[in-house]
Amino acid sequence: MTETLGSTSADTATTTTTTTEAHDDEPFLVVEDLTVKFPTHDGLVHAVSDLTYSVKLGDTLGIVGESGSGKSVSSMAVLGLHDMRSTRMTGSIRVNGDEIIGTKNDDMRKIRGNEVAMIFQDPLSSMHPFFRIGDQLIEAYRIHNRGASKKQARARALDMLDKVGIPQPSRRIDDYPHQFSGGMRQRAMIAMALINDPRLLIADEPTTALDVTVQAQILDLIQELQREFGSAVIMITHDLGVIAEIADETLVMYAGRCVEKGPTKEVLTHPVMPYTWGLLGSIADVTSDTSKPLIPIPGTPPSLLQPPSGCAFHPRCTFTDRVEGDRCTTELPDLVPGPQGASHLKRCHLEDPESIYEVELKEVVFG
Amino acid sequence: MIGYVVRRLMQGLLVLFVISVATFALFFYGPSDPAKAMCPESRCTPARLEAIRTNLQLGRPALTQYTEYMTGIFTGRTIGTGPAAQKCPAPCFGYSFKFSVPVWGYLKSRFPATLSIAFGSAVIFLLVGVAVGVVAARNRGRPIDRLTVGSTLVLSAVPFYIVLLLAFLIAQQQWKLFPTPQYISPFQSPVGWFKGMLLAWIVYGIYNATAYARYSRGSMIESLSEDYVRTARAKGLSERSVTLKHALRSAIAPVLTIFGLDVGFLLAGSFFVEYILSIQGIGLASLSAITTSDLPLIQATVLIGAAFIVFGNIVTDVLYSVVDPRVRLG
Numbered sequence: 001m002t003e004t005l006g007s008t009s010a011d012t013a014t015t016t017t018t019t020t021e022a023h024d025d026e027p028f029l030v031v032e033d034l035t036v037k038f039p040t041h042d043g044l045v046h047a048v049s050d051l052t053y054s055v056k057l058g059d060t061l062g063i064v065g066e067s068g069s070g071k072s073v074s075s076m077a078v079l080g081l082h083d084m085r086s087t088r089m090t091g092s093i094r095v096n097g098d099e100i101i102g103t104k105n106d107d108m109r110k111i112r113g114n115e116v117a118m119i120f121q122d123p124l125s126s127m128h129p130f131f132r133i134g135d136q137l138i139e140a141y142r143i144h145n146r147g148a149s150k151k152q153a154r155a156r157a158l159d160m161l162d163k164v165g166i167p168q169p170s171r172r173i174d175d176y177p178h179q180f181s182g183g184m185r186q187r188a189m190i191a192m193a194l195i196n197d198p199r200l201l202i203a204d205e206p207t208t209a210l211d212v213t214v215q216a217q218i219l220d221l222i223q224e225l226q227r228e229f230g231s232a233v234i235m236i237t238h239d240l241g242v243i244a245e246i247a248d249e250t251l252v253m254y255a256g257r258c259v260e261k262g263p264t265k266e267v268l269t270h271p272v273m274p275y276t277w278g279l280l281g282s283i284a285d286v287t288s289d290t291s292k293p294l295i296p297i298p299g300t301p302p303s304l305l306q307p308p309s310g311c312a313f314h315p316r317c318t319f320t321d322r323v324e325g326d327r328c329t330t331e332l333p334d335l336v337p338g339p340q341g342a343s344h345l346k347r348c349h350l351e352d353p354e355s356i357y358e359v360e361l362k363e364v365v366f367g
Numbered sequence: 368m369i370g371y372v373v374r375r376l377m378q379g380l381l382v383l384f385v386i387s388v389a390t391f392a393l394f395f396y397g398p399s400d401p402a403k404a405m406c407p408e409s410r411c412t413p414a415r416l417e418a419i420r421t422n423l424q425l426g427r428p429a430l431t432q433y434t435e436y437m438t439g440i441f442t443g444r445t446i447g448t449g450p451a452a453q454k455c456p457a458p459c460f461g462y463s464f465k466f467s468v469p470v471w472g473y474l475k476s477r478f479p480a481t482l483s484i485a486f487g488s489a490v491i492f493l494l495v496g497v498a499v500g501v502v503a504a505r506n507r508g509r510p511i512d513r514l515t516v517g518s519t520l521v522l523s524a525v526p527f528y529i530v531l532l533l534a535f536l537i538a539q540q541q542w543k544l545f546p547t548p549q550y551i552s553p554f555q556s557p558v559g560w561f562k563g564m565l566l567a568w569i570v571y572g573i574y575n576a577t578a579y580a581r582y583s584r585g586s587m588i589e590s591l592s593e594d595y596v597r598t599a600r601a602k603g604l605s606e607r608s609v610t611l612k613h614a615l616r617s618a619i620a621p622v623l624t625i626f627g628l629d630v631g632f633l634l635a636g637s638f639f640v641e642y643i644l645s646i647q648g649i650g651l652a653s654l655s656a657i658t659t660s661d662l663p664l665i666q667a668t669v670l671i672g673a674a675f676i677v678f679g680n681i682v683t684d685v686l687y688s689v690v691d692p693r694v695r696l697g
Binding site for chain 1 (some may be wrong): 593594595597598599600601602603604605606613616617690691692693
């Protein structure tokens with residue numbers, strides 16, 4: 001990592017290239033068969049089951065799903081942020097080739113905020129209310145740059161605040177978070193996450209707490225910075241609009257499992273799984289006929305204490321009668337290539353989802 | 368900020384004014400007769416009683432006497448008339464019936480002992496209490512947490528005077544683990560002061576620490592689950608910094624509020640400690656004043672105690688805004 005002040009994008013690019021070459025056979029982040037369980041008083045919570053994905057430098061992976069589908073849990077596992085005393089984790093998470101699962105907390109600290117950084121949902125509650133914005137940024141920088149003086153760190157913090165578009169950074173650097181507006185706080189949060197030039201940025205619903213115009217600005221900012229630094233980005237959201245704008249690849253999660261994964265354009269235009277259909281059917285579109293009602297997905301997300309048998313989506317699925325026998329309720333579908341080939345995976349028993357979508361849904365429901 | 372402090376001080380003065388009126392009313396309309404209290408029982412003749420009454424001018428209207436009393440606090444005054452008149456320099460809280468000395472001078476000589484007890488035990492209960500609370504919160508639900516929570520509950524379920532009495536009788540008198548409790552001025556002998564106060568500090572400090580341990584445990588558990596603590600962890604900070612810098616900083620604020628009030632109460636006199644360990648402080652003075660109906664002394668201890676509590680309140684509120692930048696005073 002470059003330790004000079006105000007490192008230019010050229011510097012960063014060079015460093016990135018060298019490190020990529022060291023592990024060029026494997027993507028920067030590889031998650032394999034990740035399973036996360038939390039023992040609670042009521043039983044074992046199956047938060048994430050058999051999750052597999054990978055992200056290359058420069059790419060953006062979008063993870064979509066309802067609240068409680070395991071999106072945040074799986075990404076916090078990448079940073080080792082779960083309390084290992086109360087979490088059971090199996091599988092493999094490799095960051096730049098190094099295994100995360102089982103790594104001691106002290107060793108994880110070298111990765112956190114340095115190689116992998118995270119932006120959280122609510123920037124008001126995610127920044128410490130008692131410390132000045134600048135001091136929080138300076139702290140983040142100095143954890144991983146022990147040699148840097150306070151003055152250097154402050155210059156770096158100013159540089160970052162400027163880069164994320166905080167007006168008059170030299171005046172605002174000594175403000176407290178509550179003196180910033182929501183959008184500015186999220187910018188500051190992004191500045192803090194990017195201060196050590198991380199190569200993987202995990203954004204956990206970074207725009208949920210913001211209003212729509214600010215949302216768009218923040219997404220642009222993340223993309224701009226990603227281009228500049230060449231980092232990998234994981235965008236966790238429940239907003240398909242965000243996915244459409246930013247993600248190269250999209251992973252749909254339901255009840256802790258990946259139910260559909262593929263190139264974003266494919267997933268949004270040729271979804272192959274009833275849950276994804278449901279997600280697409282339940283978003284409002286300003287350009288379409290306003291008399292067309294939104295179609296909510298019936299029922300509620302399943303309990304992760306006792307996930308439904310078979311396919312976890314079967315109690316809410318309206319297509320179970322299209323599958324022979326009672327496979328939907330008894331047999332967990334594998335994650336297999338869909339009709340478009342190996343890049344687009346689905347976890348569903350439906351034989352010919354494409355024709356159902358094209359013929360029955362696209363025209364009738366989505367208009 | 369300054370405007371706020373001034374306003375709070377004015378409010379505090381108003382509170383003290385109300386208290387002074389109430390205590391004076393007790394003095395004036397209460398069941399005990401000041402003249403009788405001053406008249407030695409064996410030699411008290413009706414004539415003598417009448418002489419005291421005339422001398423103190425107790426027959427004058429309440430308002431006149433109240434004004435005189437309050438003026439005396441700021442300017443000093445002469446009490447009584449004729450040959451028996453006594454000069455009472457400012458701040459004059461009257462003459463003690465029992466000791467025949469100005470109340471202020473008497474209380475002033477008692478104050479260092481009370482201040483010493485308050486200071487030492489406050490340091491102990493804040494430090495021990497918060498440390499225990501932090502350790503318990505970090506290990507929430509595990510044996511060490513249950514042990515500390517359980518033992519603080521057991522200890523605080525026993526009345527303080529029993530704990531102190533047992534500690535005094537067994538640890539000090541029988542086992543001689545502590546030096547004899549007494550007050551020696553720290554300017555005279557710092558070591559003697561420390562030794563004499565040790566038992567009071569430890570017992571009072573640890574007993575009060577139980578409450579602080581529970582407050583700070585609760586407060587700490589809450590702040591450890593805050594999003595910004597997760598952020599601190601995600602930045603790569605050590606668990607130590609996460610706990611002591613980020614989580615504790617916000618957890619300590621509500622604890623300080625209670626601390627400010629408690630210190631005010633402590634300065635008003637720690638009666639049990641002074642009584643059981645025979646340390647001559649404000650608390651013991653007010654107790655004996657009550658048993659001997661020494662009204663000027665009672666009045667003064669109530670007023671001064673109230674002043675400490677009011678002041679402790681104001682200091683706490685100002686301190687809170689220093690700890691939490693979101694709190695803007697004004």
